[in-house]
Amino acid sequence: MPQLSLTVNGDAHTIDVPANRFLAEVLRYDLGLTGTKIGCNEAECGACTVIVDGRSVDSCIFPAFKAQGATVLTIEGLAAEWQRHGRVSAEPLPVPANRAADDALAELHPLQQAFVSHGATQCGFCSPGLIMQSSTLLAKNDDPSDDEIRHCLKDSYCRCTGYASILSAVKAAATCIRTGELPGPELPPSVAPLEQIGKPLPRPDAVAKVTGAALYSDDYLFEGMLHGATLRSAHPHARILHIEIEAARAMAGVRAVLTHADVPGNPRHGLVETDWPVFAGGAYPARYAGDPLALVVADTPEQARAALAALLVTYEPLPAVTDPVAARSPAAPVLHPDRKDGNLLKHIKVRHGDIAQGFAQADVIVERTYRTPMTEHAFLEPECAVAVPAGHLDPRHGAHEKLTIYVGSQIPYADRAQVAASLGLPEEAVRVRGTVMGGGFGGKEDIAGQIHAALAATVTGRPVKVLYSREESLRFHPKRHATLIRVKTGATRDGLLTAVEAELYGDSGAYASLGEKVMTRATTHATGPYAVPNARIDCYAMYTNNAPCGAFRGFGVTQSAFAVESNMDILAQQLGMDPAALRRKNALQVGAQTATGQVLRDSVGMLDCLQRTEVTMRELHAVRFPGAAGGDLYAPIREGSKVLAWGLAAGYKNTGLGGGAPDAAAAEVEVYPDGHAEIRTSSAEMGQNLIGVLAAATAEELGLPFSQVSVLVMDTDLSPDGGPTTASRQTYLSGNAARLAARAMRERLQGVLAEKFDVPPETIAFHEGLAYVDSERLARVQAGGTEGAPAAAPQPKPILAPQTRSLPFAQAVQQLLAEGRDARLRYDYWAPKTQPLGTGGDMHFAFSYAVHAALVSVDTETGEVAVEQVVTAHDVGRAMNLLSLVGQIEGGVVMGLGNALTEHYIEENGMPWTRHLGQYKMPSVRMAPAMVNHIVEHPTAEGPWGAKGVGEISSIPISPAIAIGIHNAVGVRCMALPIDQDALLLALKAGTAELDRRWGDPPLD
Ligand code: FES
């Protein structure tokens, strides 16, 4: 094997590596520097960026031997390199820091510090690449313009943040380099924070993410680890007659070849219905082109992939159906003959009032049909699962008493149940250990490689890693449903809605996944955030031979909101009404009834969202177009070949499972004699900063500093079940579980101290790591005085109780333990009961609301669309952490922008056309608009401190707002997403009023 000599982060290395190795592989797998990430292996995402001899490179395609003799700098070495050059960062950091990382933080490169304090790292998978890329800019230019930063980062994707925080972090770092001071982030106002709740606290894992220390699934390396590669169907629908495996089994390094015949337990898995085969074959045909047929397990990933080519499959191709409307025809090929309803996964119905009477009362009726595409989550970290067999002892990771799976999963307990069922094991014999997750957005709820890795580890007796390439990830995992939606909206002359009728078709693809639930949300939200007295909605969720479709941020409401809001805009136009006024007139308010019969009792901030968005839109409009101030806000304004106009749309989204499903989360709190506490739940952290919310909730209740609470999530052996991370439910559910667990622990501690000091428990309070036995003394401290030195004015009340004193939290815990009391406590939180669809009453326990406005520009010579400015207002009940809340909003908006303009996962006759990340055009920093965000806080009665979900609503109204903006600019109504800009240009030239084009449609005349 040839020898490679290079210096990495100041250390000289000479190693034997295969000649065809790339630099990223050498860094990660030979040198163990896993801070450099691989998101695509196609020079597309920028996650693998490192510096070679002062120049940034995509190390995934940089041949390792090109770095012979070179000096390489990776994220692990950036801070030391910065310090080596005698550069000292600002100190102290002007935001609350956390954990033991406080000291280390000041030693970091200003970019790393700024990414932490500005919330520019969420899932963190992109952060090393973005930081390394930005460092090359700041090395040359310590005062870059916005355009220069965007140009520098144009080839580096972030799927979570929406780029705004990244831009501000790079600017702040530049300021720090120039002045030694690191500016903090600019955040919108919110209600006054409590001690922890509502503050912009940096996420607890931020330092690990910006230094490359955070371990994602593919970063786990075990002694003797094997590698799995999966053979997938070459047809969208085919019987598997035979798989010849002997030649592959005989190849060098191959340890096992597994097929359906090797599955000892349940041959199928699934979250709602167990209809998805672990391997297609035998009784189960391949039903889409991503179905797995076999797993090759070998010593190296290269050997495993090479052996796939030696597997010979005999197929009997079957007719395929790839359109959800055609799938409903009695003549369509049936995917699951064991089901009684043919290809119908679910017919979902909403019936409300008298639809005929509603339309009879209408003076204006608008009826249109809309189409939305299948879209892809494009989380930057491809799926990876590592299974370690029971009894394995590893020098780095210790003993494994049971079969253990390391995976980034949104539902660890569901993973455990499905793995155990397919392996024929009791659930207790399997442990799922969640790793740091590089994004999910709903796409990591279904099983990916977990069962295969577990099976392979069991068969071979060795750890097995199953890592998907980007192409495999695209081909395999469930997508956002493509939909066809007809909406008929009726209103009186003065704009009062009288009726909505809708028919939806959802392409659920080959397996159930969460399709029924997703399309139920699309259906129940199909009247929009409006009081509609009469509604009749029918939805058909259909099986097809396309990729399965399931959860994706917005959960079906993204699709129906596009149709509903487009119809609302047409209605406003036909009525001659201001579009905001039409929405205001019909907006849901406290006391209003939804189309499913639910009377809203609290927390309906829709009108506030409308008002704040409108005011800001007008202010920005006056600044941007001084000549047009005071005129029609939505009128087009020409600037050369471009025409600009605002579009406005609204949306709402349920928090929690709803529909009668029991919804619970458990959390366990433990306090320690050193004075810190740990909160545990299995709920998934995928970048949204649930861990920060849980830490803040626990710290608030126990009166501890944020830095004295640690969080353990996603471990089925160590953390109780928090339920699925879906439906924007975790802040509410797990937030409440953590809050109530911590509160119960506080009461236990109060009881112990009350006995010791012989005072009533309620006179004991906790604050900043101290237990106050006289709560009046605490009041003085909170009012600005100091312990032992009361504030001068106002005059403190005299200390009344002779036994008044304070003691450290640690001593309170020591007292608890000395009395033999349990320092650990579990709380099972059950959300308020909900009702199934069709039975009336509360279908959901909370809703979030949002209004988005987009200033859109259309180039009339090219058809190019750009979003220059976005204004948002979100009613989130209560801001739990202002920094991560704004990050969720910014990220959701840019994801919705991609949904409107560029994103489309394309299959042709059931075979994937989108095979590479470069073919899936998600927004880069160049597309990121300027944003003004308003936080509206109408608290829910039972949410933690009034909070409800924000994860999904932030990506819902933006797509229709953009489509409406385009219409206002150039008069073309886009009826299908994404908006094909070539077709838009042709429509402009042809004078087409309504553009019903999508990718693959024949060209316009
Ligand atoms: S992993 Fe190298 S550019 Fe994506």
Ligand code: FES
């Ligand atoms: S934080 Fe950028 S991809 Fe997740």
